[in-house]
Amino acid sequence: MRDLDMSVCLAGMTMKNPVVVASGTFGFGREYSEFYDLSELGGICAKGLTLHGREGNPGPRIAETPMGILNSVGLQNPGVDAFIAHELPFLRQYDTKVIANISGNSPEEYGVMCEKLAGAGVDMIEVNISCPNVKAGGLAYGTRPELAAEVTEVAKVHSGPVPVMVKLSPNVTDITEIARAVESAGADALSLINTLRGMRIDIDSRRPILKMNTGGLSGPAVLPVAVRMVWEVSNAVKIPVLGMGGVSKGEDAAQMMLAGAAAVAVGTACFADPFAPLKVRDGLEAIALRQGLSAVSQLTGGVKPW
Ligand SMILES: Cc1cc2nc3c(=O)[nH]c(=O)nc-3n(C[C@H](O)[C@H](O)[C@H](O)COP(=O)(O)O)c2cc1C
Secondary structure (H helix, E strand, O other), X not given: OXXXXXXXXXXXXXXXXXXXXXXXOOOOOOOHHHOOOHHHOOXXXXXXXXXXXXXXXXXXXXXXXXXXXXXXXOOOEOOHHHHHHHHHHHHOOOOOEEEXXXXXXXXXXXXXXXXXXHHHOOOEEEEEOOOOOOOOOOHHHHOOHHHHHHHHHHHHHOOOOOOEEEEOOOOOOOHHHHHHHHHHOOOOEEEEOOOEEEEOEOOOOOOEOOOOOXXXXXXXXXXXXXXXXXXXXXXXXXXXXXXXXXXXXXXXHHHHHHHOOOEEEEOOXXXXXXXXXXXXXXXXXXXXXXXXXOEHHHHOOOOOOO
């Protein structure tokens, strides 16, 4: 068999393969560790953290849709200190990159969390400015370039040598505007997309299915939107992109990388099949071998637009 280098580099962080799991769809890895060795993954984006623990939103908070799900979980998590004390040591047993994902109610909160996480030794901090399911902060920061830049600057100041990746929302008119603002503010990488705002209604009760009325759409249905946005953003900035949104097989990941992503995240697909990230990795490897590549990273940005 020919040699294929599956490693990729994301903002100075080298991963053994380009497949990470998306925040909020893998918890802190404990449940999935019963299925396979988490060291097989390129990286793990942990469940979104807030400064203090949160119960999340009332249910129902998950609804199925054609080729996807709507969720309004609302950042249920034990808080950053509990993560550092109980979850990070568990994740650190594995030979994989650990990416902490954070949401704040103010730029200051983002700063405090970055300082704690950088001190605790995570490999990267993913700054979520794009959660559609929380009232304060969240999406508000991700839809206004000046606020997105402010949060990025504060995160950078408090993260020391740990790279900062900012997670962008697709719920904007022009995602490249936010991407450029965040790059200028010093972000080391970008991740996209978070979920697309959506709604389902029970026609007899006339009630929305989700208690929060609306939620975020993810899964295979969003893949073409995500690929388009990864392509636009990759052409607009110089920093690397982690592509996600609807990736469930190797071909999806290859599309993301050709559109410009340095690495890909698998989210909703993990719910249907816990092994999905490993299948995506193996599928990607098979595609790269079939195409005669020597390194999977040669896919990145390889699309030939008409
Ligand atoms: C149930 C659920 C919870 C999520 N929680 C978070 C979160 O805490 N932080 C975050 O940045 N993104 C969160 N996301 C968004 C995913 O990380 C990802 O960006 C999105 O689902 C698109 O990828 P996918 O189609 O592969 O799921 C969540 C998604 C789902 C479905």
